Amino acid sequence: MRVEIYTTPACGYCHQAKKFFQERGVAYTEYDVSRDREAARKLVQLTRQTGVPVIVAGNEVIIGFNLPRLEQLLVVPGYEPRARLGLRVANASRYSQQQGAYVGEVEGGSSAERAGLRQGDVIVSIDSNHISGASDLERVIASFRAGTRAVVVFIRGERSMQTQVAL
Numbered sequence: 001m002r003v004e005i006y007t008t009p010a011c012g013y014c015h016q017a018k019k020f021f022q023e024r025g026v027a028y029t030e031y032d033v034s035r036d037r038e039a040a041r042k043l044v045q046l047t048r049q050t051g052v053p054v055i056v057a058g059n060e061v062i063i064g065f066n067l068p069r070l071e072q073l074l075v076v077p078g079y080e081p082r083a084r085l086g087l088r089v090a091n092a093s094r095y096s097q098q099q100g101a102y103v104g105e106v107e108g109g110s111s112a113e114r115a116g117l118r119q120g121d122v123i124v125s126i127d128s129n130h131i132s133g134a135s136d137l138e139r140v141i142a143s144f145r146a147g148t149r150a151v152v153v154f155i156r157g158e159r160s161m162q163t164q165v166a167l
Contacts, residue, residue, distance in 0.1 A: 001057060001058045001073070001074070002029075002056075002057075002058065003021065003026055003027065003028040003029070003055065003056070003057050003074070004028065004029045004030075004031065004055070004056040005017055005018065005021075005028055005029070005030050005031070005053055005054070005055050005056075006031045006033050006039060006042075006043045006052050006053060006054040006055075006056075007030055007031070007032055007033070007052050007053055008032065008033060008034045008052050009032065009034060011052050011053060013052075013053050013064060013065040014052055014053040014065075016065050017053050017055060017065045017070075018030065020065075020067070020070060021074075024074065026074050031043075033050070033052060046061050047061060047063055049063070051063065051064075053065055055070065057070070057073045057074060058073070060073065068084075068086075068107070068110075082141075082142065082146060083141050083142070083144040083145060083146045083147075083148060083167035084110075084111070084141065084146075084167065085110065085111055085112040085117075085137075085141060085165065085167065086106065086107035086109075086110020086111055086112045086113065087101075087103050087104075087105065087106055087107070087110070087112045087117065087137075088103075088104045088105040088107075089101040089102060089103055089104060089123070089134045089137055090102045090104055090134055091133040091134050092122045092133070093133065096122075098122050098124075098155060099124070099131075099132045099133065100122040100123050100124040100131050100132065100133070100154075100155065101122065101123040101131050101133060101134050101136065101137035102120075102121075102122050102134075103117055103118065103119055103120060103121045103122070103123065103154075104119060105119060106118060106119060111165050111166050111167060112165065114165075114166075115152065115163040115164065115165035115166075116163050117152070117154065117163065117165075118156070120156070121154045121155065121156050122154055122155040122156075123137055123152055123153070123154045124153050124154060124155060124160075125152070125153040126140050126141070126150050126151070126152050126153075127140075127150045127151055128151075129143075141167060144167045145167075146167065147166060147167065148166070148167045149164055149165070149166050149167070150164070150165055150167055151163070151164055151165075152164070152165050
């Protein structure tokens with residue numbers, strides 16, 4: 001599948017997308033719209049906007065670094081998809097006296113949404129692995145294979161709750 005990415009040097013999500021491609025051995029063509037006027041014109045023609053990154057994978061135009069969609073489109077032989085919850089998290093200690101991973105956003109249709117996790121929840125453990133912050137959550141999730149079922153313990157308001165989730 002032909003993959004093109006429209007970027008600028010200062011775009012962090014552009015760098016993440018290119019790293020994603022490199023880690024999976026996906027060949028791509030990069031167009032730096034800050035230096036290439038024709039590429040900038042084509043970008044606007046494709047999307048009617050100037051924001052980057054824009055990724056063209058086959059016939060599909062993806063605006064932004066949409067990791068779940070890219071993982072669906074760019075199936076690479078021998079690559080095993082990573083486990084994921086579908087959350088945006090931060091250290092809970094930034095918002096309260098609690099330790100854990102504060103859920104700032106739950107992606108629609110994600111494992112986390114299906115398991116009933118909501119914005120404002122604080123994840124404190126996954127399968128008995130203590131979670132003291134966002135980086136702990138990322139590390140623990142990365143240790144699981146995609147599709148693994150795990151018990152997530154979290155705090156909602158003043159209540160400690162748990163749910164089972166398919167990573």
